[in-house]
Amino acid sequence: MANTYSRIYYHAIFSVKNKDYGIHSTWKDELYKYITGIIKSNNQKVMIINGMPDHVHLLIGAVPDFNLSVLVKEVKCNSSKWINKNNLTKAKFRWQTGFSAFSLGYSQLPMVTEYIKNQEIHHKKRTFREEYLKFLDLNEIEYDIRYVF
Template sequence: MRKSYTISEFKKSRHPIYKPTYYLVVVAEYRKKCISEEMHIRLKEIAKSILECFNCGLIEMNGEEDHIHLLFEAPPQVQLSKLINNFKTVSSRYICKEYAEEVAKYYWKPYFWSNSYMVFSTGGAPLEVIKNIAKIKALNRASRFLFNFKASFIHICLLILCTYKTTPKVFLSYLVKKTLKQTLV
């Protein structure tokens, strides 16, 4: 059943009333595992400041050594491509400047992010479901050596989770049964 929203949950500007939330995944160049915990903290600060400049709000941020996930709200006037390219450019410059020694181990050119990214609208799915993606990702990290899932498969599974509005526990138990069944065959 779809959640009904109250008017207080929406943002307002001069004419529109809106509530668009977006989920962004940005990958390090060549998927190098170069993002440390300290860099994650700094990237979160950078993301907050850049999103504030565009009148957006950061809801959640997490990631792994080779990519980050951002869940944010943006007004309808914001061009997502410009926002994302601005974030990638500014954060890359800050990270390459502030963590020059760490980054130099992986990259000899001043690049940090891959040219590609993935962004999608949460499509009215409850934010609790979207925030549970972080919990699923943490469980995935713990079980990756068993199942050896590829990142693209995980993202597809997360989209399925949001579409069918199931709980992460039910979804993961289904995935484990399905994977074990395929391994035994």
């Protein structure tokens, strides 16, 4: 082929380190805009972003030559700096070290988009811990429970 045509989709999840100083509803939309800007500046596409006070879900449409780990590291580093610079939490804000990402096919996008969009509804029934372990299990990812959270 003369050109490369592709779109690779990832559902990424990462969480706040200190749950006492999480993402507050008064500034979460601004945070999500900031994160979206970081991802766009890396030539990737944010399909949807949402979360809860203790974690964030991202659906990213990516081109094949990008590095997801580098992108998530940049998002977490720069967004935590932004939160701290603007004094949005009482104590220093930090993200947990790791993250998870799951690849998706095009046909899965509507279902995952709805899932991310309706985080508040899902978390009335299930905690983040329960949700996260379910994702790991559904994707057959081996883990040691002592090192998940």
